[in-house]
Amino acid sequence: MQEILQYLFSGITNGAIYAVIAVGFSMLYNSTELINFAHGEFVMLGGLGIVTLWGGSLLPLPAAFVLTVIGVAFVGFLLERVALRKVSRSQPIVLVIITIGASIFLRGIGMLIWGKDAHAIPSFTKLSPMDVFGAKLMPQSILILAIVLLVVVGLHLFYRKTLTGKAMQACAINEKAAWLSGIPSDQMVLLAFFLSAGIGAIAGIIIAPITMCGYDMGILLGLKGFCAAMLGGLGSLWGSLVGGLLLGISESLGVGYVSSSLKDAIAFLVLLLILYIRPTGILGIKEAKRF
Amino acid sequence: MRQIIPIKKGIKRLCLFLAASLLFSSPALSKDTFKIGGVFSVTGRASFLGDPEKKSMEMLVNQINAKGGIDGRLLEAVIYDTEGDPQKTVNAVSKLINKDQVIAIIGPSLTPTTLAVVPFAERSKTLLISCAAGILITEPVKPWVFKTAQSDALAVASIYQHMKAQGIKKAAILSVSDAFGESGKQQLEKQADAYGITVIRSETFGAGDTDMTPQLTKIRKENPEAIICWGTNPGPAVVAKNVKQLGLQIPLYQSHGVASPKFIELASDAAEGIYLPTGKILVADLLPDNDPQKPVLQNYIKEFESRYNMPVSGFGGYAYDAVRMLAEALKGSNGDKEKVRAALEEMKGFVGVSGVFSFSKTEHNGLSPDAFVMVQIRNNTWELIR
Amino acid sequence: MKPECFKNRLYYGIFLPVIAVSGFVIDSPYYLQVLTFIGINTLLTIGLNMLMGYAGQISLGHAAFYGIGAYTTTILTVHFDFSPWAALPCTLVVTGMVAFLVGLPMLKLTGYYLGMGTLGFGMIVYVLFREWSHVTGGSSGMVGIPSLSLGPVSFSDSRNYFYLVWMIVLVCIVFCQRLIQSRVGRALRSISDSENAAKALGVDTKDLKLKIFILSALFAAMAGFLYAHLVTFISPGSFDFMVSIRMVTMVVIGGMASIWGALLGASVLTLLPECLHAFADFEMVVYGLILMLIMIFMPRGLTRGLMDIYERSVSKQI
Numbered sequence: 002m003q004e005i006l007q008y009l010f011s012g013i014t015n016g017a018i019y020a021v022i023a024v025g026f027s028m029l030y031n032s033t034e035l036i037n038f039a040h041g042e043f044v045m046l047g048g049l050g051i052v053t054l055w056g057g058s059l060l061p062l063p064a065a066f067v068l069t070v071i072g073v074a075f076v077g078f079l080l081e082r083v084a085l086r087k088v089s090r091s092q093p094i095v096l097v098i099i100t101i102g103a104s105i106f107l108r109g110i111g112m113l114i115w116g117k118d119a120h121a122i123p124s125f126t127k128l129s130p131m132d133v134f135g136a137k138l139m140p141q142s143i144l145i146l147a148i149v150l151l152v153v154v155g156l157h158l159f160y161r162k163t164l165t166g167k168a169m170q171a172c173a174i175n176e177k178a179a180w181l182s183g184i185p186s187d188q189m190v191l192l193a194f195f196l197s198a199g200i201g202a203i204a205g206i207i208i209a210p211i212t213m214c215g216y217d218m219g220i221l222l223g224l225k226g227f228c229a230a231m232l233g234g235l236g237s238l239w240g241s242l243v244g245g246l247l248l249g250i251s252e253s254l255g256v257g258y259v260s261s262s263l264k265d266a267i268a269f270l271v272l273l274l275i276l277y278i279r280p281t282g283i284l285g286i287k288e289a290k291r292f
Numbered sequence: 293m294r295q296i297i298p299i300k301k302g303i304k305r306l307c308l309f310l311a312a313s314l315l316f317s318s319p320a321l322s323k324d325t326f327k328i329g330g331v332f333s334v335t336g337r338a339s340f341l342g343d344p345e346k347k348s349m350e351m352l353v354n355q356i357n358a359k360g361g362i363d364g365r366l367l368e369a370v371i372y373d374t375e376g377d378p379q380k381t382v383n384a385v386s387k388l389i390n391k392d393q394v395i396a397i398i399g400p401s402l403t404p405t406t407l408a409v410v411p412f413a414e415r416s417k418t419l420l421i422s423c424a425a426g427i428l429i430t431e432p433v434k435p436w437v438f439k440t441a442q443s444d445a446l447a448v449a450s451i452y453q454h455m456k457a458q459g460i461k462k463a464a465i466l467s468v469s470d471a472f473g474e475s476g477k478q479q480l481e482k483q484a485d486a487y488g489i490t491v492i493r494s495e496t497f498g499a500g501d502t503d504m505t506p507q508l509t510k511i512r513k514e515n516p517e518a519i520i521c522w523g524t525n526p527g528p529a530v531v532a533k534n535v536k537q538l539g540l541q542i543p544l545y546q547s548h549g550v551a552s553p554k555f556i557e558l559a560s561d562a563a564e565g566i567y568l569p570t571g572k573i574l575v576a577d578l579l580p581d582n583d584p585q586k587p588v589l590q591n592y593i594k595e596f597e598s599r600y601n602m603p604v605s606g607f608g609g610y611a612y613d614a615v616r617m618l619a620e621a622l623k624g625s626n627g628d629k630e631k632v633r634a635a636l637e638e639m640k641g642f643v644g645v646s647g648v649f650s651f652s653k654t655e656h657n658g659l660s661p662d663a664f665v666m667v668q669i670r671n672n673t674w675e676l677i678r
Numbered sequence: 679m680k681p682e683c684f685k686n687r688l689y690y691g692i693f694l695p696v697i698a699v700s701g702f703v704i705d706s707p708y709y710l711q712v713l714t715f716i717g718i719n720t721l722l723t724i725g726l727n728m729l730m731g732y733a734g735q736i737s738l739g740h741a742a743f744y745g746i747g748a749y750t751t752t753i754l755t756v757h758f759d760f761s762p763w764a765a766l767p768c769t770l771v772v773t774g775m776v777a778f779l780v781g782l783p784m785l786k787l788t789g790y791y792l793g794m795g796t797l798g799f800g801m802i803v804y805v806l807f808r809e810w811s812h813v814t815g816g817s818s819g820m821v822g823i824p825s826l827s828l829g830p831v832s833f834s835d836s837r838n839y840f841y842l843v844w845m846i847v848l849v850c851i852v853f854c855q856r857l858i859q860s861r862v863g864r865a866l867r868s869i870s871d872s873e874n875a876a877k878a879l880g881v882d883t884k885d886l887k888l889k890i891f892i893l894s895a896l897f898a899a900m901a902g903f904l905y906a907h908l909v910t911f912i913s914p915g916s917f918d919f920m921v922s923i924r925m926v927t928m929v930v931i932g933g934m935a936s937i938w939g940a941l942l943g944a945s946v947l948t949l950l951p952e953c954l955h956a957f958a959d960f961e962m963v964v965y966g967l968i969l970m971l972i973m974i975f976m977p978r979g980l981t982r983g984l985m986d987i988y989e990r991s992v993s994k995q996i
Contacts, residue, residue: 109962262808
């Protein structure tokens with residue numbers, strides 16, 4: 002009991018982080034039908050941004066949080082405006098390769114600014130771990146889960162209740178029709194990049210205290226986030242949440258009951274099985290676009 | 293018309309002269325210097341090794357040249373970045389051997405990259421002084437391959453000696469799933485019996501993992517008396533944090549892979565009380581005055597820190613020792629590769645940063661077990677124990 | 679003569695002499711080795727281009743086949759004392775079998791989901807290479823792979839290996855050209871354009887996709903075989919996720935659905951890091967920037983992009 006709870010706590014914490022990253026992938030795909038391989042780098046920039054702004058005690062936590070998110074969101078904005086806008090009518094694979102180039106570029110920039118070493122910051126809360134039936138629950142984990150739920154519910158409301166959100170959805174469903182009804186689809190794409198990068202930064206910020214941030218952290222986190230988004234079904238907000246948690250939990254249970262050295266293989270095997278049964282992810286409805 | 297011919301002749305002569313100088317100047321130039329190569333993982337995951345190694349090599353070459361070089365000839369260092377990638381390393385080493393025509397190569401920084409280039413060094417008969425820890429590099433001994441980093445086997449022996457003295461019988465291993473962790477795990481499992489220790493569980497974690505509580509939970513179930521974590525930053529710092537969070541009250545041992553001030557910075561409070569084996573560099577000032585390494589260490593630390601304005605780690609010392617020994621072996625060799633190799637193989641009692649080296653035909657690492665000391669982290673600094 | 683055909687002859691006309699001459703002229707084993715790596719990468723890229731460019735199916739896990747090729751020949755030659763030439767057919771058969779078994783369920787996925795599926799397969803194979811240590815040598819890798827030799831000709835000499843690799847590349851290029859111009863090639867392109875339309879016209883798309891998947895896996899295995907016996911050392915790091923991504927990048931940079939594009943893409947992306955050494959810590963930034971710029975200004979790949987520039991300059995002169 003104690004063990005299984007501990008595995009679940011760990012799995013849910015990691016899964017929640019994968020879920021936020023997945024949400025970033027998913028919402029961008031919704032608006033642009035593009036998988037942004039530089040998304041992991043936004044996570045890295047978020048993590049390292051909070052390391053500098055708060056860890057370097059330049060700013061109080063809330064200000065540092067907001068500033069980092071806006072800063073990284075602006076980087077996403079620039080990526081679309083400078084690099085992707087010009088070729089947005091090309092095959093999707095070309096855009097994917099541009100984002101791969103962008104990810105290498107951003108990683109290089111990260112290395113030049115923050116150096117090659119990892120950085121650490123203390124926990125956001127000073128509370129000590131809680132005891133739940135003998136398993137330890139970190140206050141940071143609760144904080145992470147709360148932020149993740151906030152992000153997903155916030156986005157859900159944004160899509161359902163605001164005009165801008167509805168316009169974005171309209172663009173996602175049919176860009177030409179949306180354009181005909183007077184929605185500036187170019188600006189919607191820009192907004193999608195802005196939001197998705199910002200959400201990536203949030204993932205980086207909340208993960209910073211539980212792990213170490215380095216310029217190369219984006220590769221693995223981006224990969225896991227991508228898997229979570231696919232697992233849940235691309236373009237589905239709640240699917241990303243489910244996918245992320247499933248991936249996180251299957252990893253930690255894999256460690257607990259099978260073998261820690263095979264944990265990645267186990268997680269991917271689960272993923273392949275699910276894809277085999279549901280070729281468009283658990284909650285995916287949209288037919289996948291070809292490359 | 294008459295005027296033109298001499299001009300034409302002049303141009304011809306000039307061309308000939310230029311061509312000739314181009315042809316002959318480069319070998320003439322390289323005769324004035326000793327060219328040595330460096331291949332380090334300056335960027336990429338193992339940059340914590342390659343970066344200080346490159347810096348140490350550049351620093352030392354500058355110093356030697358400032359003092360007039362070796363036998364009146366200057367050293368010329370050509371350094372390439374491998375990014376920890378075997379294919380890039382193979383290319384870089386091939387470039388050093390064939391294009392730059394170096395006398396000897398320092399590096400690579402990692403065990404797999406070193407193993408990838410060993411055949412190239414052997415085939416071209418170029419001296420390779422590796423900065424990697426893996427025991428496979430010098431066992432079996434290959435004539436042209438040496439290494440300066442302490443083998444994992446020595447680090448394991450230090451840890452087990454300390455455990456034995458503490459009366460610890462049951463240990464659990466948590467190692468990173470790369471070449472460093474794998475080699476450490478093999479040595480830990482191999483030597484356990486000799487110290488009367490049983491390894492009751494052995495788990496691994498990925499180099500980029502963010503949370504190791506599942507592994508530690510699994511280990512906790514077996515009630516070990518100590519945990520040995522074998523990895524390089526930042527993973528072990530996460531392990532240290534998770535151990536504290538789970539409230540595990542047993543000693544945590546780390547490997548020499550985290551023996552740098554960076555580890556204390558990353559793990560902060562969670563570093564308190566951790567034991568680890570390290571080269572003497574971290575505790576240079578605490579060493580007794582009669583320790584032969586003390587002046588070498590203090591000198592290296594002073595030079596490195598004043599030049600680069602960053603804290604020193606033992607890793608740069610691997611390249612530092614390699615270049616110093618190479619410079620020693622180059623003396624009187626006139627750049628003859630075989631002579632340099634022979635001189636290096638006969639070197640005895642050379643006091644370096646990583647330990648005292650004594651090479652022989654059957655020993656190309658040459659460090660004695662006392663290259664390592666055990667330290668404990670107390671109040672955010674290293675305390676020498678034993 | 680069709681213009682396409684003429685262009686092909688032109689390319690062969692450039693390609694063959696360049697290879698033959700560079701083998702003669704270049705003396706430094708370093709340059710020969712870099713060219714050999716280009717050849718190996720070209721093999722990988724041609725195979726993947728058949729799959730991506732012609733059949734329109736993405737694979738983000740092709741490094742797995744590259745690795746299976748390399749590891750199979752290594753295990754056979756090191757543990758079982760096979761001669762490399764005897765190991766070669768076994769390697770191809772093993773990889774073909776794996777590709778068949780994986781492709782059968784996998785190719786029912788489409789688009790990004792296929793990308794995800796192949797990526798997952800690549801990760802599983804990578805973990806297998808790393809963890810099955812008493813067979814694969816684990817993370818530290820495996821040493822002692824024999825060099826190739828054929829009678830009196832030893833391929834440990836870099837010039838001979840250079841010729842061997844490029845001979846194989848040439849054979850593969852000719853093979854792929856023939857395939858593309860055949861009925862199969864037309865059927866393939868029809869899948870890429872619209873799978874449903876192809877089905878309606880009676881193309882057995884499932885079977886064809888699987889065949890081309892196996893073919894591209896075999897190319898990768900061949901490249902793996904050549905890599906293992908060239909470097910004589912392998913470790914899992916050479917076959918990880920990033921290698922798969924690099925392969926896809928080579929295909930797209932060179933130009934999709936173009937055999938010569940594959941050659942160009944592989945050459946550029948193999949040479950680039952060698953040239954960028956001088957940038958030291960800035961290497962990554964510059965590399966990423968170049969990648970982005972190529973794709974922004976030549977979205978259809980280098981071959982097409984360079985041709986456009988050439989045609990524009992010609993039309994301007996007129």
